Amino acid sequence: LYAGLRPGVTRESFEAALRGGEDVSGLLQRIDSAAGDAMFLPSGRVHAIGAGNVIVEVQQNSDTTYRVYDFDRPGLDGRPRELHVDASLASIDWDDVQPGLVVPDGETLVRTDVFAVERWVLAAGRQRRATEPGECAIVSLLEGAVAAGGLPVSPGELALVPADAADPHLRAGQDGATVLRITMPD
Numbered sequence: 001l002y003a004g005l006r007p008g009v010t011r012e013s014f015e016a017a018l019r020g021g022e023d024v025s026g027l028l029q030r031i032d033s034a035a036g037d038a039m040f041l042p043s044g045r046v047h048a049i050g051a052g053n054v055i056v057e058v059q060q061n062s063d064t065t066y067r068v069y070d071f072d073r074p075g076l077d078g079r080p081r082e083l084h085v086d087a088s089l090a091s092i093d094w095d096d097v098q099p100g101l102v103v104p105d106g107e108t109l110v111r112t113d114v115f116a117v118e119r120w121v122l123a124a125g126r127q128r129r130a131t132e133p134g135e136c137a138i139v140s141l142l143e144g145a146v147a148a149g150g151l152p153v154s155p156g157e158l159a160l161v162p163a164d165a166a167d168p169h170l171r172a173g174q175d176g177a178t179v180l181r182i183t184m185p186d
Contacts, residue, residue, distance in 0.1 A: 002028040002048040004099040038102035044093030122172035138182040145173025
């Protein structure tokens with residue numbers, strides 16, 4: 001993963017490299033990642049996803065994405081995708097240097113005022129309530145097998161457990177399950 005800036009990178013040095021056509025990924029903090037790692041990306045943290053990563057991205061509702069550099073990859077139409085250099089430079093947090101991976105607090109990976117993400121490890125055959133009355137949850141299966149409300153969830157799929165679910169439980173399969181549970185705090 002590339003997230004935040006390397007020590008000594010300034011707006012001026014980043015902008016000069018960018019406008020000079022350089023690959024600016026070398027100016028970003030490179031973080032080795034492995035299965036199960038988590039990263040929090042607050043607003044203003046410049047970031048890119050390196051090759052070989054499969055991610056579950058949970059984010060605040062937003063229609064804004066600024067692409068500052070695109071590794072010279074073409075879009076689906078074969079042409080370079082639009083870059084948003086000026087908007088990106090205005091929104092990057094230039095004091096965001098060397099961020100690290102999330103250190104879980106028990107099952108909690110991230111808790112903000114907009115969303116919370118928990119990683120649950122369910123033993124074989126274990127059942128756990130995914131929601132409380134009046135609360136909905138989104139569940140993503142990372143590994144193993146799980147059913148949400150009696151319906152199977154495949155690895156990589158997301159399942160919505162509605163607030164009024166007749167059966168708000170998750171049930172792990174015979175080999176157990178690891179799931180992400182995403183909720184919206186009160």
